[in-house]
Amino acid sequence: MTPEELRALLSPEGLRLLEGVGPVDAGADVVRLVSRLRAAGHDPVLVAAVLSQARLRTRARAKFHAFADRMLFTADGLEQATRLQVAAQHAGRFARAGITSVADLGCGIGADALALASLGIRVLAVEQDETTAALAAFNLAPFPDARVVHGDALALPLDGIEGLWLDPARRGGGRRLSDPADWSPPLGAVFALAAERPTGVKLGPGIDRELIPEGSEAQWISVDREVVELVVWSGAVARAGVGRAALLLGDGRAAELTAPADSPDADPGPLGEYLVEPDGAVIRARLIGELARQLGGRMIDPTIAWITSDTEPATPFGQAFRVREALPLDERKLRGALRERGIGALEIKKRGVDVDPAALRSRLGLSGPGSATLILTRVGGRRSAVLADRV
Incomplete structure (x- = not known):
């Protein structure tokens, strides 16, 4: 925003015009709006400043909700x-x-x-x-x-x-x-x-x-x-x-x-009936072990930030999945297994394996009325594909 645009925006005319224009989202016909404002006699600098600000206010609602409609912004700000x-x-x-x-x-x-x-x-x-x-x-x-x-x-x-x-x-x-x-x-x-x-x-x-x-x-x-x-x-x-x-x-x-400090990881162990993907804040804070101990669970692998347990985990600190079965991480075998189970809608999550989920999904030939989550990861040091359902 240039000093000229700022002065125009903060003028009584500019603020009145901004309130009158209201929200301008990505689908708005900006060319038509500019033409209407210019035809009403508004200065081009003012029109540009107001429309830029109206767009920013619309974007700002995700952070500031209704307060955004009474605030002013820069894009970087x-x-x-x-x-x-x-x-x-x-x-x-x-x-x-x-x-x-x-x-x-x-x-x-x-x-x-x-x-x-x-x-x-x-x-x-x-x-x-x-x-x-x-x-x-x-x-x-x-x-x-x-x-x-x-x-x-x-x-x-x-x-x-x-x-x-x-x-x-x-x-x-x-x-x-x-x-x-x-x-x-x-x-x-x-x-x-x-x-x-x-x-x-x-x-x-x-x-x-x-x-x-x-x-x-x-x-x-x-x-x-x-x-x-x-x-x-x-x-x-x-x-x-x-x-x-x-x-x-x-x-x-x-x-x-x-x-008090970074939490030591819990001991790894066999895949249980449930899997928990810790929230990213828990992972960043290195509190995965603390969460695992609270849940009475264990790590699925020393290098993977997922937790497994034998009882249903009730926690706000991660997303829980109920394990159906563990399958080989082999594309041909996965394709056949998913077809047999009638899985047509598949969420794919990965951690610790080099797989492109979008590309894999396109090659699996999914069809059928069923849905599931496929978790591609390592369990006990071995590449695995865990078929599961969100809890």
């Missing part, structure tokens, strides 16, 4: 913004710790600052990009105790601030930055600040675990079984005795698995 339900978890952590003021250093469009301010926490939101800072100020305008500053997150005085929230920008020049030293702020500087005050640091879930500071709490979060982030907590917002955590959110519910 929306991509990196925290989902509303996740931001609420972050803010709750600060509130429960009794922290009354938080500096959001690198606030982006202000998603986490919004959640903090909604709990009555005084927020200082700092953003280095001028356009993004202006949009954050618009988004935070309903909260009198939230202030947005355009500036360097590392240069601003933090007198009177009790806690910190940092989400270092991991994109620049339209690309993802792989070196943490190139992030804004750099990860080393972020963790140096985190040593001074109670702090939460939002990172990508696949970050090198060697970068996580000793003694901090690392919490992986998944939403509807998609791992969306890692938060490294320190100081008063870190929980005593918790070094690793997997928080699962979805359908208005939350469940969390915790441990």
Whole structure:
């Protein structure tokens, strides 16, 4: 978004036009809409800014629901913004710790600052990009105790601030930055600040675990079984005795698995009546062994992050399957076995084997009224195809 587009969008005419246009999804006839707005006498720069923003608002509903219709975005800001339900978890952590003021250093469009301010926490939101800072100020305008500053997150005085929230920008020049030293702020500087005050640091879930500071709490979060982030907590917002955590959110519910450190894997054993695929947050947090022991189960193989048990597992931390039978992982034999069983609809999952599920499905010649899940993996060191049903 150019400064000219920003000025046009934030004008009274621009905001009125944005409200009037409403949602613009991928199937909208944009050419016709542009023609209508231009014919009504609106400036081309304003029309472009409004339609871009209307599209972003439509996309943002997946993260912000109805709140998206009263917010402004940039494409990069929306991509990196925290989902509303996740931001609420972050803010709750600060509130429960009794922290009354938080500096959001690198606030982006202000998603986490919004959640903090909604709990009555005084927020200082700092953003280095001028356009993004202006949009954050618009988004935070309903909260009198939230202030947005355009500036360097590392240069601003933090007198009177009790806690910190940092989400270092991991994109620049339209690309993802792989070196943490190139992030804004750099990860080393972020963790140096985190040593001074109670702090939460939002990172990508696949970050090198060697970068996580000793003694901090690392919490992986998944939403509807998609791992969306890692938060490294320190100081008063870190929980005593918790070094690793997997928080699962979805359908208005939350469940969390915790441990003091990486959990040793459970012993491997024979395939039982049930299989459990742990949630990705559990796998990222290396709490598979903890989950297996809670379920009274065992690993199917020392190198595979699946659990097997002899009794039906009741857990929010993974997807359960009831085993029908184990078949050889041989394409010709699989084709015959599935035809005999009348399997016409087949979900294929794999872990630890080099197979393209889509290509395999096309070659299996599936037909019949039945349905099942085929799990391609290793059991006890051997390649196996486990025919199962979702529980």
